[in-house]
Amino acid sequence: MTPKADTSVHDPIIDVRGLTKTYASGFQALKTIDLQIRRGEIFALLGPNGAGKTTLISIICGIVNASAGSVSADGHDIVRDYRAARMKIGLVPQELSTDAFESVWATMRFSRGLFGKPRDDAYLEKVLRDLSLWDKKDNKIMTLSGGMKRRVLIAKALAHEPSILFLDEPTAGVDVELRHDMWEMVRRLRENGTTVILTTHYIEEAEDMAHRIGVINKGELILVEDKATLMRKLGKKQLTLQLQAPLERIPEGLSSYPLELTGDGATLVYTFDAQAEETGIAALLRRLHDQGIDFKDLHSSESSLEEIFVSLVHRGREARA
Numbered sequence: 001m002t003p004k005a006d007t008s009v010h011d012p013i014i015d016v017r018g019l020t021k022t023y024a025s026g027f028q029a030l031k032t033i034d035l036q037i038r039r040g041e042i043f044a045l046l047g048p049n050g051a052g053k054t055t056l057i058s059i060i061c062g063i064v065n066a067s068a069g070s071v072s073a074d075g076h077d078i079v080r081d082y083r084a085a086r087m088k089i090g091l092v093p094q095e096l097s098t099d100a101f102e103s104v105w106a107t108m109r110f111s112r113g114l115f116g117k118p119r120d121d122a123y124l125e126k127v128l129r130d131l132s133l134w135d136k137k138d139n140k141i142m143t144l145s146g147g148m149k150r151r152v153l154i155a156k157a158l159a160h161e162p163s164i165l166f167l168d169e170p171t172a173g174v175d176v177e178l179r180h181d182m183w184e185m186v187r188r189l190r191e192n193g194t195t196v197i198l199t200t201h202y203i204e205e206a207e208d209m210a211h212r213i214g215v216i217n218k219g220e221l222i223l224v225e226d227k228a229t230l231m232r233k234l235g236k237k238q239l240t241l242q243l244q245a246p247l248e249r250i251p252e253g254l255s256s257y258p259l260e261l262t263g264d265g266a267t268l269v270y271t272f273d274a275q276a277e278e279t280g281i282a283a284l285l286r287r288l289h290d291q292g293i294d295f296k297d298l299h300s301s302e303s304s305l306e307e308i309f310v311s312l313v314h315r316g317r318e319a320r321a
Protein backbone atom coordinates (compact mmCIF):
# COMPACT_ATOMS: atom_id res chain seq x y z
CA MET A 1 0.00 0.00 0.00
CA THR A 2 1.29 3.50 -0.71
CA PRO A 3 2.32 5.47 2.36
CA LYS A 4 -0.01 8.39 2.99
CA ALA A 5 1.52 11.83 3.21
CA ASP A 6 -1.14 13.24 5.51
CA THR A 7 -2.43 11.14 8.36
CA SER A 8 -4.23 13.94 10.18
CA VAL A 9 -7.65 12.84 11.40
CA HIS A 10 -8.98 16.39 11.39
CA ASP A 11 -8.77 16.75 7.67
CA PRO A 12 -11.67 14.71 6.23
CA ILE A 13 -10.75 12.26 3.47
CA ILE A 14 -14.40 12.20 2.43
CA ASP A 15 -16.48 15.32 2.71
CA VAL A 16 -20.20 14.98 1.98
CA ARG A 17 -22.22 18.21 2.08
CA GLY A 18 -25.94 18.73 1.67
CA LEU A 19 -26.30 15.55 -0.35
CA THR A 20 -29.77 14.54 -1.51
CA LYS A 21 -30.99 11.87 -3.89
CA THR A 22 -34.38 11.50 -5.48
CA TYR A 23 -34.60 8.61 -7.92
CA ALA A 24 -36.39 9.00 -11.26
CA SER A 25 -39.37 7.21 -9.70
CA GLY A 26 -39.78 10.25 -7.42
CA PHE A 27 -38.57 8.31 -4.36
CA GLN A 28 -36.32 10.35 -2.09
CA ALA A 29 -33.62 7.94 -0.97
CA LEU A 30 -31.36 10.52 0.74
CA LYS A 31 -32.42 13.64 2.60
CA THR A 32 -29.64 16.20 3.04
CA ILE A 33 -26.70 14.14 4.22
CA ASP A 34 -23.67 15.86 5.77
CA LEU A 35 -20.84 13.53 6.66
CA GLN A 36 -17.10 13.85 7.12
CA ILE A 37 -14.94 10.75 7.19
CA ARG A 38 -11.61 11.08 8.95
CA ARG A 39 -8.43 10.02 7.28
CA GLY A 40 -7.40 6.54 8.34
CA GLU A 41 -10.49 5.63 10.32
CA ILE A 42 -12.80 2.65 10.06
CA PHE A 43 -16.28 4.03 9.74
CA ALA A 44 -19.33 1.78 9.93
CA LEU A 45 -22.54 2.89 8.32
CA LEU A 46 -25.43 1.06 9.93
CA GLY A 47 -29.01 0.97 8.86
CA PRO A 48 -31.91 -1.34 8.13
CA ASN A 49 -32.75 -2.54 4.62
CA GLY A 50 -33.58 0.27 2.27
CA ALA A 51 -32.14 2.97 4.56
CA GLY A 52 -30.02 4.47 1.78
CA LYS A 53 -26.57 3.01 2.54
CA THR A 54 -25.90 1.68 -0.95
CA THR A 55 -27.27 4.86 -2.51
CA LEU A 56 -24.87 6.97 -0.44
CA ILE A 57 -21.89 4.78 -1.27
CA SER A 58 -22.85 4.65 -4.94
CA ILE A 59 -22.95 8.44 -5.13
CA ILE A 60 -19.56 8.79 -3.45
CA CYS A 61 -18.15 6.22 -5.88
CA GLY A 62 -19.66 8.00 -8.88
CA ILE A 63 -22.04 5.18 -9.87
CA VAL A 64 -25.21 7.14 -9.07
CA ASN A 65 -25.70 10.88 -9.59
CA ALA A 66 -26.69 13.04 -6.63
CA SER A 67 -29.73 15.30 -6.94
CA ALA A 68 -28.06 18.07 -4.93
CA GLY A 69 -25.03 18.66 -2.73
CA SER A 70 -21.35 17.88 -3.14
CA VAL A 71 -18.83 15.18 -2.29
CA SER A 72 -15.08 15.31 -2.33
CA ALA A 73 -12.75 12.34 -2.00
CA ASP A 74 -9.25 13.17 -0.81
CA GLY A 75 -9.74 16.74 -1.98
CA HIS A 76 -11.17 15.87 -5.40
CA ASP A 77 -14.75 16.78 -6.24
CA ILE A 78 -16.45 13.59 -7.42
CA VAL A 79 -18.18 15.35 -10.32
CA ARG A 80 -15.73 18.02 -11.53
CA ASP A 81 -12.69 15.86 -10.87
CA TYR A 82 -14.21 12.43 -11.31
CA ARG A 83 -11.18 10.45 -12.47
CA ALA A 84 -8.89 11.68 -9.72
CA ALA A 85 -11.58 11.10 -7.08
CA ARG A 86 -12.39 7.61 -8.37
CA MET A 87 -8.71 6.68 -8.42
CA LYS A 88 -8.62 7.14 -4.65
CA ILE A 89 -11.54 4.81 -4.06
CA GLY A 90 -11.90 1.04 -4.03
CA LEU A 91 -15.41 -0.37 -3.91
CA VAL A 92 -16.32 -3.86 -2.79
CA PRO A 93 -19.91 -4.30 -3.92
CA GLN A 94 -22.42 -6.66 -2.36
CA GLU A 95 -22.36 -9.07 -5.26
CA LEU A 96 -20.00 -10.29 -7.93
CA SER A 97 -21.59 -9.45 -11.24
CA THR A 98 -19.00 -10.03 -13.96
CA ASP A 99 -15.78 -11.79 -14.85
CA ALA A 100 -17.01 -15.31 -14.05
CA PHE A 101 -15.04 -16.75 -16.96
CA GLU A 102 -11.84 -14.85 -16.25
CA SER A 103 -9.05 -16.05 -13.99
CA VAL A 104 -8.44 -14.29 -10.70
CA TRP A 105 -5.11 -12.98 -11.94
CA ALA A 106 -6.49 -11.62 -15.24
CA THR A 107 -9.28 -9.87 -13.37
CA MET A 108 -6.79 -8.20 -11.05
CA ARG A 109 -4.58 -7.04 -13.91
CA PHE A 110 -7.58 -5.75 -15.82
CA SER A 111 -8.95 -3.84 -12.82
CA ARG A 112 -5.63 -2.15 -12.23
CA GLY A 113 -5.34 -1.30 -15.92
CA LEU A 114 -8.78 0.31 -15.91
CA PHE A 115 -7.43 2.97 -13.59
CA GLY A 116 -4.43 3.57 -15.80
CA LYS A 117 -2.01 2.32 -13.16
CA PRO A 118 1.32 0.87 -14.35
CA ARG A 119 1.71 -2.89 -14.08
CA ASP A 120 2.91 -4.03 -10.66
CA ASP A 121 2.74 -7.80 -10.35
CA ALA A 122 4.52 -7.79 -6.99
CA TYR A 123 1.79 -5.60 -5.50
CA LEU A 124 -1.00 -7.76 -6.94
CA GLU A 125 0.71 -10.86 -5.63
CA LYS A 126 0.84 -9.33 -2.15
CA VAL A 127 -2.86 -8.50 -2.24
CA LEU A 128 -3.74 -12.05 -3.32
CA ARG A 129 -1.47 -13.56 -0.69
CA ASP A 130 -2.97 -11.35 2.03
CA LEU A 131 -6.40 -12.60 1.04
CA SER A 132 -5.29 -16.26 0.84
CA LEU A 133 -6.03 -16.32 -2.87
CA TRP A 134 -2.57 -16.74 -4.30
CA ASP A 135 -2.96 -20.46 -4.96
CA LYS A 136 -6.20 -19.70 -6.81
CA LYS A 137 -4.78 -17.04 -9.06
CA ASP A 138 -5.16 -19.12 -12.24
CA ASN A 139 -8.65 -20.36 -11.38
CA LYS A 140 -11.63 -19.06 -13.27
CA ILE A 141 -13.76 -17.07 -10.84
CA MET A 142 -16.79 -19.26 -11.51
CA THR A 143 -14.92 -22.26 -10.07
CA LEU A 144 -14.37 -20.60 -6.68
CA SER A 145 -16.47 -21.00 -3.55
CA GLY A 146 -18.75 -18.19 -2.42
CA GLY A 147 -16.30 -17.10 0.26
CA MET A 148 -13.41 -17.02 -2.20
CA LYS A 149 -15.47 -14.97 -4.62
CA ARG A 150 -15.98 -12.46 -1.83
CA ARG A 151 -12.22 -12.28 -1.36
CA VAL A 152 -11.80 -11.75 -5.10
CA LEU A 153 -14.15 -8.77 -4.89
CA ILE A 154 -11.91 -7.26 -2.23
CA ALA A 155 -8.73 -8.05 -4.16
CA LYS A 156 -10.22 -6.44 -7.25
CA ALA A 157 -11.16 -3.31 -5.34
CA LEU A 158 -7.59 -3.05 -4.04
CA ALA A 159 -5.91 -3.62 -7.40
CA HIS A 160 -5.36 0.09 -8.10
CA GLU A 161 -4.07 0.86 -4.56
CA PRO A 162 -6.93 3.06 -3.36
CA SER A 163 -6.58 5.05 -0.15
CA ILE A 164 -10.31 4.71 0.62
CA LEU A 165 -12.05 1.36 0.62
CA PHE A 166 -15.81 0.92 0.68
CA LEU A 167 -17.14 -2.44 1.76
CA ASP A 168 -20.86 -2.85 1.17
CA GLU A 169 -22.12 -5.60 3.49
CA PRO A 170 -18.80 -7.46 3.42
CA THR A 171 -19.86 -10.33 5.61
CA ALA A 172 -23.53 -10.83 4.75
CA GLY A 173 -24.06 -14.55 4.38
CA VAL A 174 -20.45 -15.60 4.96
CA ASP A 175 -19.41 -18.16 7.55
CA VAL A 176 -17.86 -17.24 10.89
CA GLU A 177 -14.32 -18.09 9.83
CA LEU A 178 -14.41 -15.96 6.72
CA ARG A 179 -16.03 -13.16 8.67
CA HIS A 180 -13.12 -13.15 11.11
CA ASP A 181 -10.61 -13.30 8.24
CA MET A 182 -12.28 -10.28 6.70
CA TRP A 183 -12.17 -8.34 9.94
CA GLU A 184 -8.48 -9.18 10.21
CA MET A 185 -7.91 -7.98 6.69
CA VAL A 186 -9.75 -4.72 7.33
CA ARG A 187 -7.56 -4.11 10.37
CA ARG A 188 -4.41 -4.73 8.32
CA LEU A 189 -5.59 -2.31 5.66
CA ARG A 190 -6.21 0.27 8.28
CA GLU A 191 -2.75 -0.22 9.74
CA ASN A 192 -1.41 0.52 6.27
CA GLY A 193 -3.24 3.83 6.32
CA THR A 194 -6.30 2.92 4.24
CA THR A 195 -9.55 4.54 5.28
CA VAL A 196 -12.30 1.93 5.45
CA ILE A 197 -16.01 2.60 5.25
CA LEU A 198 -18.26 -0.39 5.67
CA THR A 199 -21.97 -0.94 5.73
CA THR A 200 -23.34 -3.69 7.86
CA HIS A 201 -26.35 -5.07 9.66
CA TYR A 202 -24.19 -6.78 12.25
CA ILE A 203 -23.72 -4.80 15.41
CA GLU A 204 -20.77 -7.01 16.47
CA GLU A 205 -19.02 -6.10 13.26
CA ALA A 206 -19.32 -2.41 13.96
CA GLU A 207 -18.57 -2.95 17.62
CA ASP A 208 -15.46 -4.94 16.88
CA MET A 209 -13.92 -2.81 14.21
CA ALA A 210 -15.24 0.68 13.77
CA HIS A 211 -13.85 3.84 15.31
CA ARG A 212 -17.01 5.73 14.49
CA ILE A 213 -20.49 4.73 13.58
CA GLY A 214 -23.11 6.46 11.49
CA VAL A 215 -26.72 5.38 11.68
CA ILE A 216 -28.87 5.96 8.64
CA ASN A 217 -32.59 5.37 8.43
CA LYS A 218 -35.08 6.32 5.74
CA GLY A 219 -32.51 8.44 3.98
CA GLU A 220 -31.55 10.43 7.06
CA LEU A 221 -28.27 10.23 8.92
CA ILE A 222 -29.73 10.13 12.40
CA LEU A 223 -26.45 10.11 14.25
CA VAL A 224 -22.69 9.94 13.87
CA GLU A 225 -20.84 9.05 17.00
CA ASP A 226 -17.65 7.57 18.39
CA LYS A 227 -18.20 3.87 18.85
CA ALA A 228 -17.64 3.86 22.59
CA THR A 229 -20.31 6.51 23.13
CA LEU A 230 -22.78 4.80 20.85
CA MET A 231 -22.29 1.40 22.41
CA ARG A 232 -23.12 2.87 25.79
CA LYS A 233 -26.32 4.26 24.30
CA LEU A 234 -27.23 1.04 22.51
CA GLY A 235 -26.30 -1.26 25.35
CA LYS A 236 -29.87 -2.16 26.13
CA LYS A 237 -31.16 -5.62 26.82
CA GLN A 238 -34.66 -6.92 27.12
CA LEU A 239 -36.26 -9.52 29.29
CA THR A 240 -39.44 -10.96 27.82
CA LEU A 241 -41.93 -12.73 30.06
CA GLN A 242 -44.78 -14.86 28.72
CA LEU A 243 -47.54 -14.41 31.27
CA GLN A 244 -49.84 -17.17 32.50
CA ALA A 245 -52.82 -14.86 32.20
CA PRO A 246 -53.02 -11.73 30.02
CA LEU A 247 -53.10 -8.31 31.70
CA GLU A 248 -55.26 -5.43 30.60
CA ARG A 249 -52.73 -2.87 31.71
CA ILE A 250 -49.49 -2.67 33.68
CA PRO A 251 -50.48 -2.68 37.36
CA GLU A 252 -49.91 0.46 39.46
CA GLY A 253 -47.37 -1.33 41.64
CA LEU A 254 -45.10 -1.83 38.62
CA SER A 255 -45.39 1.64 37.16
CA SER A 256 -41.85 2.58 38.21
CA TYR A 257 -40.42 -0.12 35.91
CA PRO A 258 -39.78 0.45 32.18
CA LEU A 259 -42.28 -2.21 31.14
CA GLU A 260 -44.24 -2.69 27.99
CA LEU A 261 -47.24 -4.93 27.49
CA THR A 262 -47.48 -6.58 24.08
CA GLY A 263 -49.05 -9.63 22.42
CA ASP A 264 -52.62 -8.91 23.59
CA GLY A 265 -51.39 -8.38 27.13
CA ALA A 266 -49.79 -11.79 27.39
CA THR A 267 -46.19 -10.62 27.02
CA LEU A 268 -44.37 -8.28 29.35
CA VAL A 269 -41.13 -6.74 28.10
CA TYR A 270 -38.62 -5.21 30.52
CA THR A 271 -35.82 -3.11 29.01
CA PHE A 272 -32.66 -2.66 31.02
CA ASP A 273 -29.15 -1.34 30.66
CA ALA A 274 -26.83 -4.26 29.93
CA GLN A 275 -23.81 -2.39 31.27
CA ALA A 276 -25.38 -1.42 34.60
CA GLU A 277 -24.22 -3.24 37.74
CA GLU A 278 -27.80 -3.91 38.82
CA THR A 279 -30.13 -5.06 36.09
CA GLY A 280 -33.11 -4.85 38.39
CA ILE A 281 -34.36 -8.25 37.21
CA ALA A 282 -34.37 -9.91 40.62
CA ALA A 283 -36.37 -7.07 42.15
CA LEU A 284 -38.79 -7.05 39.23
CA LEU A 285 -39.43 -10.78 39.54
CA ARG A 286 -40.05 -10.41 43.28
CA ARG A 287 -42.47 -7.57 42.60
CA LEU A 288 -44.31 -9.65 39.98
CA HIS A 289 -44.63 -12.47 42.50
CA ASP A 290 -45.99 -10.06 45.14
CA GLN A 291 -48.55 -8.82 42.62
CA GLY A 292 -49.63 -12.40 41.89
CA ILE A 293 -48.47 -12.21 38.27
CA ASP A 294 -47.20 -15.60 37.12
CA PHE A 295 -45.28 -16.29 33.98
CA LYS A 296 -44.73 -19.53 32.07
CA ASP A 297 -41.60 -18.61 30.18
CA LEU A 298 -38.92 -15.94 30.05
CA HIS A 299 -35.97 -15.10 27.87
CA SER A 300 -33.56 -12.22 27.55
CA SER A 301 -32.30 -10.70 24.33
CA GLU A 302 -30.31 -7.76 23.09
CA SER A 303 -32.32 -5.28 21.10
CA SER A 304 -31.62 -5.78 17.44
CA LEU A 305 -30.18 -2.93 15.46
CA GLU A 306 -33.45 -2.59 13.62
CA GLU A 307 -35.26 -2.10 16.90
CA ILE A 308 -32.67 0.41 18.01
CA PHE A 309 -33.04 2.32 14.75
CA VAL A 310 -36.79 2.32 15.06
CA SER A 311 -36.58 3.66 18.57
CA LEU A 312 -33.99 6.27 17.54
CA VAL A 313 -36.17 7.43 14.68
CA HIS A 314 -39.23 7.38 16.85
CA ARG A 315 -37.49 9.51 19.46
CA GLY A 316 -36.27 11.87 16.74
CA ARG A 317 -39.82 12.33 15.48
CA GLU A 318 -41.16 12.93 18.97
CA ALA A 319 -38.44 15.48 19.62
CA ARG A 320 -39.32 17.32 16.40
CA ALA A 321 -43.07 17.21 17.06
Ligand SMILES: Nc1ncnc2c1ncn2[C@@H]1O[C@H](COP(=O)(O)OP(=O)(O)OP(=O)(O)O)[C@@H](O)[C@H]1O
Pocket: 023, 024, 025, 027, 029, 047, 048, 049, 050, 051, 052, 053, 054, 055, 056
Ligand atom coordinates in the same frame (compact mmCIF):
# COMPACT_ATOMS: atom_id res chain seq x y z
N1 LIG B 1 -32.74 2.86 -8.97
C1 LIG B 1 -33.66 3.08 -8.03
N2 LIG B 1 -34.86 3.62 -8.34
C2 LIG B 1 -35.78 3.88 -7.38
N3 LIG B 1 -35.59 3.63 -6.07
C3 LIG B 1 -34.42 3.08 -5.71
C4 LIG B 1 -33.39 2.79 -6.66
N4 LIG B 1 -32.33 2.27 -5.99
C5 LIG B 1 -32.68 2.24 -4.69
N5 LIG B 1 -33.93 2.72 -4.51
C6 LIG B 1 -34.66 2.86 -3.25
O1 LIG B 1 -33.93 3.71 -2.39
C7 LIG B 1 -33.99 3.23 -1.03
C8 LIG B 1 -32.60 3.04 -0.48
O2 LIG B 1 -31.99 1.94 -1.13
P1 LIG B 1 -30.50 1.49 -0.80
O3 LIG B 1 -30.16 0.34 -1.71
O4 LIG B 1 -29.62 2.67 -0.82
O5 LIG B 1 -30.67 0.96 0.70
P2 LIG B 1 -29.66 0.16 1.63
O6 LIG B 1 -29.61 0.91 2.92
O7 LIG B 1 -28.38 -0.06 0.94
O8 LIG B 1 -30.43 -1.20 1.83
P3 LIG B 1 -29.87 -2.72 2.00
O9 LIG B 1 -29.42 -2.82 3.41
O10 LIG B 1 -31.12 -3.51 1.76
O11 LIG B 1 -28.81 -2.94 0.97
C9 LIG B 1 -34.83 1.96 -1.07
O12 LIG B 1 -36.15 2.28 -0.73
C10 LIG B 1 -34.75 1.52 -2.52
O13 LIG B 1 -35.91 0.82 -2.91
